Amino acid sequence: MNKKYFGVIPPIITPVDKRENVDEEGFCKLLDHCIEGGLHGIFVAGSNGETMALTQKERDKAIKVAIDHVNGRVPVMSGVMDSSTRRVIDNIKSLEQMGGTCAVITSIFYARHTSQDETIRHFEQIAKETNIDLIIYNIPMFTGLKLNAETVMKIAEIDNVVGYKDSSGSFPEFMRCLTHFKDTDFACLQGSTPYAMPSMLIGADGFVPSIAPLFPELFVKAYEAGANKDIDLAMKYDILLRETSKVLGMTKNATSANKFALSQLGFTDKRVIAPQDSIQPEEEQKIIRKIAEINEQYAEMKASLK
Template sequence: MSKKYIGSIPPIITPIDEKENVDEEALRQLVDRCIDTGQHGLFVAGSNGECLALTQKERDRAISIVLDQTNGRVPVMSGVMDASTRRVIDNIKALEQMGGTCAVITPVFYARHATQDETVRHFEEIARHTDMDLMIYNIPPFTGQTIKPKTIFRIAEIDNVVGYKDTTSSFIDFQSCVEHFKGTDFALLQGSTLLSAASMLIGADGFIPSMAPLFPEPFVKCYEYGRAGDIERTMKCHALIEEICGIFPLAKSQTASTKFAISRLGFLNKRVCQPTEPTTPEQEAAIIAAIETIEEKIAALD
């Protein structure tokens, strides 16, 4: 059994300049930071990366930079999400030209979803146009559709669909998927960070934590302890992860709070794409205080 997409795979932010173009040097440093601190893969051009706030040109540029800087050191999952099947296929063709090997796909959005069947057809048609690895991405607040477990099972029968990122926060549905895919090569990734520890303990293959670039150790250890079935140490990691997730609501926008927090690494800007509400000085002070407390607790983590 061989799975490519496992472990702590951060959905990296996209550093931008004052014109909302990709800050290439900062993005390259962020890639190196993730790899050097033990992350098992990268997810570029996801919702945390403001993929649909960027222009298509800059979105493609972000993906190209990440693929180039990674240079095969870890697997890269690239977001190709879009509003129609043809648009996704076009995004995948561009990704193929960049050397990408894994495309992350949601149901189409800005649409009135009629049935689960339309999402099955969406993946079937995409698969006819590429041999690339395809990853199912279930994020109902952004797409207007929750992909049900039985639909996941149907889509997984397509040869080049290799895994599933679940950001529904429905642990019951995720459990159903873990049971269904037990003993297979199909990768199950938890997209709701607060469910990372519990998901690992029931057999998940990894998770997608947006704060891992800033706090790598709790996430790497959560994966290692969870995979080993060490409940006590996994739950110690969960306690830290819970505090880390407490940073998100300290600003009006989770994107803004995440970007400001990660900007504390010192090599990238906190800037967010318009019209996202930026952090205020008061919010930033609260985030800095939270970071300092968390760092003290991480230092005591065994």
């Protein structure tokens, strides 16, 4: 097997300045931090990257900055999701011009979904227009359509569709995909962090946690435990990973929580794009305490393993 996309691949935030333009300097520092911390890839312009809140110009800028600055050190997956097949194809053409090699695609959104087949047609038409890698992204909370395992399997028959990111929260359907794609080059990535370790133990290729840049060593070691099928160790990491997920629930807006948490690294601002709810001072203090608690728990765990 020759998997291109595996390991811990964070859906990276898009740092922005006061005018909601990409903060290129801060973004580059954050990207370096992720790579130096051992994370295995970058997913730019995803939901956590506020991709649909950015202007098209700034969305393209975020993607180009990521591609150029990462410069092949790890794979870069770029979100090209949009509200029609034509719009996605146009986004992919822009991505190709920027040197992008991997596009992440959802079902269309802001539309009345009538069938699973529409998403199969969506990928079939897109694949005719490009030779770059395509990854299926199942995130029904934003698209309004939950892809089932059969649909994913049909889309995967298209030559340049190389992987699947599942943020549906439907673990049984994801398990069906893991069984179907076992011993193939097709990558199955878990998008829900609470399912990350169980998914790894039964054959997932990696997971896509938004908070990973804050705890890169923790997430990489958790991935390694899962990939090595070390059940006892993986379950210890599972407890900590589920604790990290609690950070995102400490505000009304998970993006606000994530951006504030990552701002504690010192590279980026906590700013989210209007009109989203921003974080409140009392929420900030809760997150700071939670980060300290997780770091303390991780230190204790590492000491216990020596």
